[in-house]
Amino acid sequence: MNRKDLVENVARQAELTATQAEAAVGAVIDGVVGAVAAGDKVSLSGFGTFEPRHRAARSGRNPQTGEALEIAATVAPAFKPASAFKQAVAEG
Template sequence: MNKKELIQDVAAATDLPQAQAQEVVSAALDSIIKAVANGDKVQIAGFGTFEPRERAARTGRNPQTGAPVEIAASTAPAFKPAAAFKDAVNK
């Protein structure tokens, strides 16, 4: 499912026009992105948790030359599904 299909599904489930459903889906996704980018955790009961995770600096290797390469520390978004979500997928 892509974003367009998600919007169509939300529109059908809520009897909203697709334009309004698009605004709702986009606003929800933007809110999650902004919160995680600010270092906050977003918990949605029954769905899961979005959070930023720190990655430490490390030394990697260039696969072509084998030369060591320094990889800078970074922050990456992470998602941990809720138990209800896992159970629904593992039926």
Template sequence: MTKKELLEAMAGEAGISQADADKALGALVSAVTAAVAKGDRVAIPGLGTFERRERSARTGRNPQTGEEIQIAATSAPGFKPAAQFKATVAGK
């Protein structure tokens, strides 16, 4: 599904214009991104939970030389789907 198709579906479902759907989608993405970047969890019932996940520092290997390298700790976004979302996708 493309962004255009998503906006059309949102506009039809909510009974709003595609321009308003675009603003709403942009606001949702901005709000979720900002909250997760701060370390907050964002739970959307029926969809899932967005959160920041910490990855600890570790030792890795350069595949070309075999030399050990240190990989720094980092943060990454994570998503855990809601049970209802998983069941719908699985066809249950």
């Protein structure tokens, strides 16, 4: 499912126009991205949690040359699904 499919699904289930559904989906995505980018955790009951995860600096190796290099610390977005979500996927 891509964004267009999701918008169509939201429009159908919530009985909205495609324009309204696009605005709703866009607002949710923008809200989650903005909150996580600001360092906040976003928990959606029954769905999961989006959060920023800090990765420490570490040593690595260039696979082509074998040369050692330092990988800088970074912050990456992460998602942890809720138990209900995991169970729904497992049951198919």
